[in-house]
Amino acid sequence: MSNDSPSAPAPTVREVAQLAGVSPMTVSRTLSGGKNVRAEVQQRVLDAVAALGYHRNENARSIRPGHSSGLIGVAITNLANPYYGQFALGVEEVVAQHGRRMVLGNSGEDLGRETQLVADFVGRQVEGLIVVPTGGGAEHLQPARLGQIPVVLASRAVEGLEADTVLLDDVNGAYEATKRTIDAGHRRIAFLGNAVSVSTASRRFDGYSRALTEAGLAVDPELVLRGQQDVHAARIAMERLLDLADPPTAVFSANNRNTIGALHAIGARQRAGALPVTPTLVGFDDVELADLMQVPLLIVSHDPRALGAEAARMLLERLDGPAADSPPQLVELPVSVGRLPE
Numbered sequence: 031m032s033n034d035s036p037s038a039p040a041p042t043v044r045e046v047a048q049l050a051g052v053s054p055m056t057v058s059r060t061l062s063g064g065k066n067v068r069a070e071v072q073q074r075v076l077d078a079v080a081a082l083g084y085h086r087n088e089n090a091r092s093i094r095p096g097h098s099s100g101l102i103g104v105a106i107t108n109l110a111n112p113y114y115g116q117f118a119l120g121v122e123e124v125v126a127q128h129g130r131r132m133v134l135g136n137s138g139e140d141l142g143r144e145t146q147l148v149a150d151f152v153g154r155q156v157e158g159l160i161v162v163p164t165g166g167g168a169e170h171l172q173p174a175r176l177g178q179i180p181v182v183l184a185s186r187a188v189e190g191l192e193a194d195t196v197l198l199d200d201v202n203g204a205y206e207a208t209k210r211t212i213d214a215g216h217r218r219i220a221f222l223g224n225a226v227s228v229s230t231a232s233r234r235f236d237g238y239s240r241a242l243t244e245a246g247l248a249v250d251p252e253l254v255l256r257g258q259q260d261v262h263a264a265r266i267a268m269e270r271l272l273d274l275a276d277p278p279t280a281v282f283s284a285n286n287r288n289t290i291g292a293l294h295a296i297g298a299r300q301r302a303g304a305l306p307v308t309p310t311l312v313g314f315d316d317v318e319l320a321d322l323m324q325v326p327l328l329i330v331s332h333d334p335r336a337l338g339a340e341a342a343r344m345l346l347e348r349l350d351g352p353a354a355d356s357p358p359q360l361v362e363l364p365v366s367v368g369r370l371p372e
Contacts, residue, residue, distance in 0.1 A: 041082040050078035080145075083175055085152040102130050102345065103151030105144060105161045108260075109136040113286055113315060113334050114162070117184070120338025121160055128346055130157065139225070139259050141166030152176060158345045160338075163188045165227040180348035184341040186229045194344045196337060196361045200230050200314075203330045203365035204237025207312050208282055210328065212245045214370050216280040216310065220253035220271050222264060222292060223284035231256065234284045234314055253278055264291020272299060272309075280310040289313035293323050300324060310370060332365040 047054045052071060059067050060075040067075075078084075102125045106114040122132045133156065137144035141164050148170050151159060159181040161171065168191035171181055183195040211219055221238050223231045235256070239249050252274065258264040264287055271278055272295060283289040292311055299305035310326040317329070340361060 041084045043084075046075065046078045046082055046084050049082065050074040076142075076146075079149070080170075085149050085177070099155040099157060100130050101133050101151075101154060101156045102342070103148070103154070103156040103159045104132050104134050105137055105147050105151070105159070105163075106134065107137050107139045107162050107164060108287075111287065112318065116334040117162070117338040120333075120335035120340075121342045122338075123335075124339045124342035124346065128350065137162075137164055139164050145170040148176075152179060158182070158349055160184055160341045160345055162186060165189075165225070165229055180345060182341045182345045182348075184337060188229070192358045194348065194359050196340045196344060196363065197233075198230070198332055198337065199362050199365050200233035201237040201240075203332075203367060204234040204282065204284070204314060205241045206237075206367045207314070207328055207330050208238045208241035209245070210367065210370060211280045211282070211310065211312055212241060212247070214310070217247060218250070218253065218276065218278040218280070219247075219312075220278035220281040220309075221255065221284070222258060222267055222271075222281060222288040223254075223256045224259050224288065225257050231284055234282075238282050258288050258291065261287050261291040261294065264288040265294045266291075268292040268295035272296070272305070277307075278309055279307065280312060283311060283313040286313065286315035286317050289315065289317050293317070293325060296325055297323060314365075326371050328370045329368045330365050331368065332363060337363060 043054045043057050047057045050057065052075060056067060056071065057075050060072045104118060104121055106118065108114055118132070118134055125132055133151065133154065135147040135151070137147055144164050148159065148161070156179065159179060161181060161183055162185050163183055165186055165188060168188045169175065171188065171191055171193065181193050183193050185197065187195050187197065208219060219242065221235060223235055225231060242249055253271065255267040255270065258267050268291060271281065281292055283292055289311065296305065296308060300308065308325055312328045314330040316331045340363060344359060344361065
């Protein structure tokens with residue numbers, strides 16, 4: 031019952047209400063935050079919205095016929111992470127040079143929130159989308175669902191979605207960093223990573239695993255902890271590693287949230303005098319003030335601002351340049367692998 035044809039009339043609030051078995055007012059309340067609407071009713075409305083491909087037109091009255099909104103919607107996963115602040119600045123710098131403005135939203139690593147955020151952007155008639163995806167699904171980002179609004183994926187790919195994508199050289203960065211850790215004499219190297227559904231987590235785990243395998247070392251399930259999406263969870267995971275009877279001598283951390291959590295756990299043990307040997311920490315992504323910690327640290331660094339700028343350039347090529355009708359492009363930006371302290 032979805033309205034995928036570009037020439038078909040757009041679904042209305044009344045049609046959403048009819049499909050969900052509620053009033054148009056309930057539809058409006060649900061799409062405005064769900065105040066005073068029961069959870070099961072909200073879900074029926076959201077299911078109807080998804081089935082019909084309905085999008086609210088938030089600012090049609092403010093746009094004169096024949097004029098575009100000049101807006102670029104940018105969806106990130108963690109507004110509290112300084113990494114995405116730099117990423118957003120990179121996007122903004124490029125789109126501003128082309129007379130556009132950025133509208134920023136936070137998905138909180140939640141697919142439902144991301145789906146609604148994208149729908150809100152489309153309702154505001156954005157010209158294009160840049161999305162750091164949660165990785166939980168791709169249906170809401172398909173061209174038919176977006177009304178042919180171009181989308182660029184940044185930092186992460188999504189299985190089942192063909193779209194312009196800009197990534198980091200995750201696999202080789204993780205491989206080289208792990209290899210250098212092995213070359214320094216480490217044999218028990220743990221892995222801290224975020225959700226398996228996130229493509230960067232899988233790509234960085236692949237690089238970590240490849241380095242161990244080439245060195246004749248097994249990937250020990252006891253040393254692999256995945257699914258930490260925030261600093262608190264990463265700290266708990268690091269504490270579990272430190273509590274092992276044979277703790278790791280080095281830890282590969284797949285992103286800056288895991289690195290910070292690991293640093294908190296190690297620092298607490300150091301201050302308590304309960305850490306006989308400080309493990310070496312290998313972190314993907316730069317971490318501010320990490321060099322002030324008394325922890326041997328190797329960083330796989332890159333520029334999130336450059337990542338945002340490249341995503342914006344790819345989108346503008348779709349909007350203004352010769353790439354409008356070309357096949358989706360994949361760009362991988364380089365990373366820089368540091369060296370372990372002597």
